[in-house]
Amino acid sequence: MEILDAAFMQRALLAALLVGITAPAIGIYLVQRHQALMGDGIGHVALTGVGLGFLLNTSPVWVAATVCVVGAVVMELIRSYGKARGDIALAMLFYGGMAGGVMLINLSDNGSNANLVTYLFGSLTTVSEQDITAICILAAFVILATLGLRRQLFAICQDEEFARVTGLPVRLLNLLIAVTAALTVTVAMRVVGLLLVSALMVIPVAASQQIARSFATTLALSVGIGVLVTLSGTTTSYYVDVPPGATIVLMAIGVFVALTLIATPLARSRARQKALDEERCTLAEPGAPGAPDDVRV
Amino acid sequence: MNQPERAKEDEQPVISLRGATASLGARPVLRGVDLEVRRGEVVALLGANGSGKSTAVRAIVGQVPLTGGELELFGTPKRRFRDWARIGYVPQRTTAAAGVPATVREVVSAGRLARTKLGFSRRADRDAVVKALELVGMADRLKDSVNALSGGQHQRVLIARALAVEPELLIMDEPMAGVDLASQEVLANALREEVARGTTVLLVLHELGPLEPLIDRAIVLRDGCVVHDGPPPEAVGQHALPGHDHVHPHADPAAEPTRTGLLS
Numbered sequence: 001m002e003i004l005d006a007a008f009m010q011r012a013l014l015a016a017l018l019v020g021i022t023a024p025a026i027g028i029y030l031v032q033r034h035q036a037l038m039g040d041g042i043g044h045v046a047l048t049g050v051g052l053g054f055l056l057n058t059s060p061v062w063v064a065a066t067v068c069v070v071g072a073v074v075m076e077l078i079r080s081y082g083k084a085r086g087d088i089a090l091a092m093l094f095y096g097g098m099a100g101g102v103m104l105i106n107l108s109d110n111g112s113n114a115n116l117v118t119y120l121f122g123s124l125t126t127v128s129e130q131d132i133t134a135i136c137i138l139a140a141f142v143i144l145a146t147l148g149l150r151r152q153l154f155a156i157c158q159d160e161e162f163a164r165v166t167g168l169p170v171r172l173l174n175l176l177i178a179v180t181a182a183l184t185v186t187v188a189m190r191v192v193g194l195l196l197v198s199a200l201m202v203i204p205v206a207a208s209q210q211i212a213r214s215f216a217t218t219l220a221l222s223v224g225i226g227v228l229v230t231l232s233g234t235t236t237s238y239y240v241d242v243p244p245g246a247t248i249v250l251m252a253i254g255v256f257v258a259l260t261l262i263a264t265p266l267a268r269s270r271a272r273q274k275a276l277d278e279e280r281c282t283l284a285e286p287g288a289p290g291a292p293d294d295v296r297v
Numbered sequence: 298m299n300q301p302e303r304a305k306e307d308e309q310p311v312i313s314l315r316g317a318t319a320s321l322g323a324r325p326v327l328r329g330v331d332l333e334v335r336r337g338e339v340v341a342l343l344g345a346n347g348s349g350k351s352t353a354v355r356a357i358v359g360q361v362p363l364t365g366g367e368l369e370l371f372g373t374p375k376r377r378f379r380d381w382a383r384i385g386y387v388p389q390r391t392t393a394a395a396g397v398p399a400t401v402r403e404v405v406s407a408g409r410l411a412r413t414k415l416g417f418s419r420r421a422d423r424d425a426v427v428k429a430l431e432l433v434g435m436a437d438r439l440k441d442s443v444n445a446l447s448g449g450q451h452q453r454v455l456i457a458r459a460l461a462v463e464p465e466l467l468i469m470d471e472p473m474a475g476v477d478l479a480s481q482e483v484l485a486n487a488l489r490e491e492v493a494r495g496t497t498v499l500l501v502l503h504e505l506g507p508l509e510p511l512i513d514r515a516i517v518l519r520d521g522c523v524v525h526d527g528p529p530p531e532a533v534g535q536h537a538l539p540g541h542d543h544v545h546p547h548a549d550p551a552a553e554p555t556r557t558g559l560l561s
């Protein structure tokens with residue numbers, strides 16, 4: 001395949017693959033605890049990291065990773081202690097991060113607006129040798145954490161209070177989720193762009209939910225969808241000159257719509273299967289659960 | 298633990314709350330609660346909506362900080378207590394579901410983490426999950442999504458999750474809310490088996506119902522104070538308790554303690 005001949009495309013495809021795995025793998029926990037927009041917030045904060053990277057003339061990926069981790073930890077602390085005025089504090093953090101990033105990029109001499117756009121919306125040609133090393137290391141951490149600790153993370157996102165009473169180190173695991181989400185944003189930033197990172201954390205999960213009944217299936221399916229859309233989106237963006245981030249996200253939405261459409265017939269056929277197994281209702285013997293005498297009190 | 302130590306522990310109350318005070322926001326919710334549960338006892342915590350039952354229970358499991366008084370679990374001061382696998386907890390919830398689909402088995406398996414912690418799940422863990430679901434009569438729904446369950450079935454899943462811990466002490470906050478009479482009988486039988494095996498139980502109830510014969514003692518709260526500690530009130534007398542205004546527990550969904558939003 002000629003697409004693999006270009007070194008920049010090899011890097012872009014590798015990055016896309018890693019994004020396809022990591023974004024849904026952490027996104028599922030955020031969706032589970034109704035924090036779907038957290039990735040978006042971290043994406044905003046990451047821009048300050050990118051700006052700082054330009055200003056200091058170092059790798060934006062590492063600086064962005066550091067800034068994201070700090071931002072995500074602050075968000076987690078606001079979430080767990082803040083309560084009342086928390087959403088205002090989060091808004092400050094998000095918009096402050098965005099504005100700070102734009103300001104810093106403008107102050108630095110090598111940060112043009114065109115450069116800014118590649119970070120906002122992703123770009124294939126800009127994944128450098130240095131970037132790909134950072135992306136691989138960060139992605140390895142994300143994959144280890146999200147898959148290795150999936151039972152524990154599932155438990156704290158399903159019912160945090162119960163998880164605390166089982167004696168799990170919930171505060172630590174919450175911080176781990178925040179840090180992992182932050183690192184995923186930096187992994188995904190080069191390919192899909194900061195403004196669309198969150199889409200890849202949320203949409204594959206939302207799509208899988210349409211047809212899955214268990215958490216394990218949802219996780220596997222989301223990662224599958226993630227990899228499918230990032231790889232095909234990146235390839236499309238190579239042949240047809242379109243931005244990769246937007247292509248990937250639109251494809252993910254396409255998968256979501258397709259799965260939503262087949263969900264209803266699927267549920268119906270499952271129900272039919274079940275009805276065949278159980279036959280039709282027969283009057284239960286009195287006293288059995290479900291009998292008409294067990295009126296709620 | 299060696300023999301004499303175990304024997305000494307047997308005489309200790311399993312839960313001992315002395316002069317406990319706690320506030321939520323600026324509001325004092327517990328105002329000097331004394332509550333003791335001895336090994337093998339089944340104690341019901343009664344009281345009107347807002348009397349502080351959930352707060353008392355959540356303070357016992359360490360989810361509400363005490364502003365005063367003392368708490369000991371199994372004879373150990375709360376601050377040094379680490380043995381959470383000895384406690385099974387059923388929080389007051391109307392649902393076992395969250396933002397992503399999960400099966401009954403997956404939700405109940407979370408209870409086993411009290412034992413495995415950060416380790417892997419073993420054969421014994423999977424068996425305990427199935428056994429807990431059998432006890433509440435939900436073993437046939439193992440692979441179903443919790444989103445597809447009725448309110449009473451959610452409650453039974455939450456109880457199974459606590460039973461899966463294989464605890465010595467079960468703490469349940471309104472486990473019978475929304476559970477039909479027939480299923481209450483099933484749960485009462487499950488509880489009877491647990492109690493026969495030596496499990497200690499503290500549970501918040503609004504009506505004793507089929508559990509009545511199991512209950513050794515009732516503690517009644519009113520406005521954050523204990524107003525009765527002794528034999529359970531007569532079945533009919535229950536509704537006549539002072540301050541029992543009999544509002545359905547699900548009347549106000551906004552008062553439901555599960556908050557999983559961005560800011561909770």
Ligand SMILES: Nc1ncnc2c1ncn2[C@@H]1O[C@H](COP(=O)(O)OP(=O)(O)OP(=O)(O)O)[C@@H](O)[C@H]1O
Pocket residue numbers: 321322323324326344345346347348349350351352353389546
């Ligand atoms: N988050 C909160 N902030 C402030 N006050 C609260 C909070 N949660 C509960 N309260 C108050 O604390 C008091 C005790 O609440 P608690 O949940 O312990 O009552 P309860 O006895 O369990 O009631 P129910 O039968 O409705 O479950 C109530 O008066 C309530 O208004």
Ligand SMILES: [Mg+2]
Pocket residue numbers: 350351352389470
């Ligand atoms: Mg309550």
